[in-house]
Amino acid sequence: QVQLVESGGELVQAGGSLRLSCAASGRTFSDYAMAWFRQAPGKERELAAAISRSGSSTYYVDSVEGRFTISRDNAKNTVYLQMNSLKPEDTAVYYCAANKFIMARRAREYEYWGQGTQVTVSS
Numbered sequence: 001q002v003q004l005v006e007s008g009g010e011l012v013q014a015g016g017s018l019r020l021s022c023a024a025s026g027r028t029f030s031d032y033a034m035a036w037f038r039q040a041p042g043k044e045r046e047l048a049a050a051i052s053r054s055g056s057s058t059y060y061v062d063s064v065e066g067r068f069t070i071s072r073d074n075a076k077n078t079v080y081l082q083m084n085s086l087k088p089e090d091t092a093v094y095y096c097a098a099n100k101f102i103m104a105r106r107a108r109e110y111e112y113w114g115q116g117t118q119v120t121v122s123s
Contacts, residue, residue, distance in 0.1 A: 001026045001027070001112070002024055002025070002026045002027050002032065002098050002111070002112040003024065003025045003026045003112075004022055004023070004024050004096045004097070004098060004112055004113065004114035005022065005023045005114055005115070006020060006021070006022045006094065006095070006096045006114040006115065006116060006117040007020070007021050007022075007023075007117060008020040008021050008117060009093075009094060009117030009118045009119045009120075010118075010119070010120070011120045011121075011122060012086055012119070012120070012121055012122070013121070013122050014086060014087055014088055014121055014122065014123050015085060015086065016086050016121070017082070017083060017084045017085075017086065018083045018086065018119060019080055019081070019082050019083070020036065020080065020081040020083070020094055020096075020117060020119070021078055021079075021080055022034070022036075022078065022079045022080075022081075022096030022114055023076075023077060023078050024077045024078065024079070024096075024098065025077065029074055029077040030053055030054070030074045031053065031100055031101065032053060032098040032099060032100055032101075032112075033050065033051065033052055033053055033098070033099050033100075033101065033102055033103040033104065034050065034051050034070075034072060034079040034096065034097070034098055034099075035047055035048075035049065035050035035051070035070075035096075035097045035098075035099070035103075035104075035110060036048045036049050036050075036070060036079075036081045036094055036095070036096060036097075037094070037095045037097055037107055037110075038090075038092035038093065038094045038095070038119075039092055039093050039095070039116075040089075040091060040092040040093075043092075045095070045107050046061065047059075047061055047105050047106075047107070048060070048061055048064050048068060048081070048094070049061070049064065049068055049069075049070035049081060050070065050103050050104070050105065051070045051071070051072055051079065051103065052103045053101065053103075054074075055071065055072045055074070057103060058070055059103065059105065063089075064083075064090075067083065067084050067085045067086075068081060068082065068083050068084070069081070069082040069084075070082075079096060081094070083119070086119075086121045087121060088121045088122070088123045089121075090119060090121050091119060091120050091121050092119060093116040093117065093118050093119075094116060094117050094118075094119050095113055095114055095115075095116045096113070096114040097110035097112065097113050097114070098110060098111060098112040098113075099111055099112075
C-alpha cells in the first residue's frame with residue numbers, strides 16, 4: 001500500500017501562484033511514477049502532469065504546459081506541482097496519484113490516490 005497526502009491548495013487570485021505537495025509513505029517511493037490529476041465540478045478527472053520514477057521525464061496536458069511544473073524529491077518521498085499564472089479554469093480538486101513503474105496518462109492506470117486538495121482561482 002502507498003498512502004498519499006496532498007497539501008497546498010487554497011484560494012488564489014488569477015495570475016497568482018501555488019505549490020502543491022504530495023507526501024507518500026508505505027512503499028519505495030522511487031518505484032512509482034507520480035501524477036497530478038484534477039477534477040472540476042461537473043467534469044471528468046483529467047491528467048494535469050506526470051513524472052517518471054527518476055524525475056527525468058515529465059508530461060503536461062496542453063492547457064497547463066508552460067505554466068505548471070511537476071517535480072519530485074525521492075529523498076523526501078514527495079512530489080510537487082508548481083502552478084504559475086493561474087487561471088479561473090484551473091479551479092478544481094487536485095489529486096496526487098501513484099503508479100508502479102509506468103508514467104501513465106489514464107486515471108484507471110494509477111493504483112493509489114490521495115484525498116485531494118481544493119484549488120480555487122478567482123477572477
